Amino acid sequence: MTNALLFVGARQIVTCAGPSRARVGRELNDAAVVTNRALLVRDGNITAVAPESELHAANSDAAIVECAGGVLTPGFVDSHTHAIFGRARYEEQELRAAGIDYMEIARRGGGIHASVRDLRVRSEDELFVLAAPRLMRLAASGVTTVEVKSGYGLTLDDELKTLRVVRRLAETLPLRIVPTFLGAHEIPLDFRERTGGRREYVDRVIHDMIPAVAAEGLARFADVFCEPGVFTVEESRELLTAARAAGLGVKLHADELAPGGGAELAAELRATSADHLAAVSDAGIAALASAGTVATLLPATMLFLGKRQQAPARQLIEAGVPIALATDFNPGTSPTTNFPLVLTLGVSQLRLSAAEAIVATTANGAAALALADRTGQLAPGCSADLALWDVEDFRELPYWLGEGRCVASWTRGKPCHPRDLALAC
Ligand code: NIG
Ligand code: FE
Numbered sequence: 001m002t003n004a005l006l007f008v009g010a011r012q013i014v015t016c017a018g019p020s021r022a023r024v025g026r027e028l029n030d031a032a033v034v035t036n037r038a039l040l041v042r043d044g045n046i047t048a049v050a051p052e053s054e055l056h057a058a059n060s061d062a063a064i065v066e067c068a069g070g071v072l073t074p075g076f077v078d079s080h081t082h083a084i085f086g087r088a089r090y091e092e093q094e095l096r097a098a099g100i101d102y103m104e105i106a107r108r109g110g111g112i113h114a115s116v117r118d119l120r121v122r123s124e125d126e127l128f129v130l131a132a133p134r135l136m137r138l139a140a141s142g143v144t145t146v147e148v149k150s151g152y153g154l155t156l157d158d159e160l161k162t163l164r165v166v167r168r169l170a171e172t173l174p175l176r177i178v179p180t181f182l183g184a185h186e187i188p189l190d191f192r193e194r195t196g197g198r199r200e201y202v203d204r205v206i207h208d209m210i211p212a213v214a215a216e217g218l219a220r221f222a223d224v225f226c227e228p229g230v231f232t233v234e235e236s237r238e239l240l241t242a243a244r245a246a247g248l249g250v251k252l253h254a255d256e257l258a259p260g261g262g263a264e265l266a267a268e269l270r271a272t273s274a275d276h277l278a279a280v281s282d283a284g285i286a287a288l289a290s291a292g293t294v295a296t297l298l299p300a301t302m303l304f305l306g307k308r309q310q311a312p313a314r315q316l317i318e319a320g321v322p323i324a325l326a327t328d329f330n331p332g333t334s335p336t337t338n339f340p341l342v343l344t345l346g347v348s349q350l351r352l353s354a355a356e357a358i359v360a361t362t363a364n365g366a367a368a369l370a371l372a373d374r375t376g377q378l379a380p381g382c383s384a385d386l387a388l389w390d391v392e393d394f395r396e397l398p399y400w401l402g403e404g405r406c407v408a409s410w411t412r413g414k415p416c417h418p419r420d421l422a423l424a425c
Pocket of ligand 1: 082111256331333
């Protein structure tokens with residue numbers, strides 16, 4: 001059987017071709033769209049984007065994939081999700097509508113605490129069965145790489161259980177999955193309630209959890225929810241310094257709801273990404289720009305929480321900060337697996353162009369996971385991670401509000417979301 005695929009008949013190929021690093025400033029507005037080109041895949045990697053006649057003649061062994069006038073894009077990179085959880089938290093939505101905000105719900109023992117109680121009583125098998133279809137729904141919306149965080153366990157055993165589920169998903173599903181340890185997602189209620197408990201919990205994460213996660217090779221990154229009322233800047237610094245010393249990459253939930261110096265800390269630590277940033281300060285923006293840390297913006301979260309505020313995307317771009325967009329898929333603040341919806345919000349809420357929204361979810365999403373040399377662009381040498389769309393122009397991706405126009409996708413050249421198997425002849 002041949003290992004080669006020749007994608008022909010695409011009206012446009014959105015290559016996002018460029019340097020293997022996060023794009024900044026005007027680079028973000030160049031999605032490198034080409035027409036009258038075919039794309040050749042060999043052994044899971046892209047080997048050429050060139051006129052069909054040229055590729056046809058030299059690669060007669062390749063199986064043809066007819067794109068039927070659709071648009072080919074890099075598979076999207078969802079660089080921020082909390083996909084391992086138990087039940088939905090729909091009752092909190094009504095509480096917020098009635099005027100009780102996210103942090104107040106958490107203070108009353110709901111929010112993250114509710115998902116923690118729920119996850120702790122579920123088995124690895126149960127969590128796997130719940131998470132797999134969620135990730136496949138993301139795949140059905142054009143995602144081929146997804147980051148998955150732990151963070152609803154908050155004990156050594158429950159965090160390891162969560163990350164083992166992520167590992168099993170990575171071994172089983174046709175997506176590229178990047179695991180992140182988020183043991184510092186919240187201070188568990190029993191620790192919050194006793195004197196010295198807060199410090200004790202930080203010590204547990206540093207001395208028990210991080211070494212165990214690193215020893216089992218269960219995570220690529222560590223993350224902390226650095227926010228007034230959750231982990232302080234000092235605690236976050238200590239936690240991420242320990243994580244880095246154990247060999248993990250560093251990410252940070254920063255300035256999500258209130259400014260607190262999170263972006264500045266991410267820059268100081270040269271974090272791979274600082275995420276959320278709806279309340280980032282001017283000093284935080286300047287610090288991120290000089291560090292080259294990717295600012296991962298999560299517009300669905302603010303929309304779902306009913307906030308008017310969004311991250312200052314244009315100001316970040318203007319300052320030279322590389323931005324990425326992601327879903328933040330989680331049961332509390334962003335229960336969506338509709339990836340194109342994030343593109344729509346990127347344009348309508350963050351005032352990006354369609355090209356900027358696409359580069360922010362491909363090349364820059366990959367950079368937010370330190371994968372810019374592997375995925376996020378359709379160029380020779382990159383993994384064949386691609387998505388085919390039933391649209392005539394790439395600007396329709398953010399345009400069709402809430403619609404699923406992804407026809408099929410491939411990860412490492414293998415079908416990921418084969419909605420229409422007849423396409424692969
Ligand atoms: O990214 N901010 C912290 N974590 C999630 C929400 C988690 C939850 O409410 O369950 C977020 O918004
Ligand atoms: Fe998050």
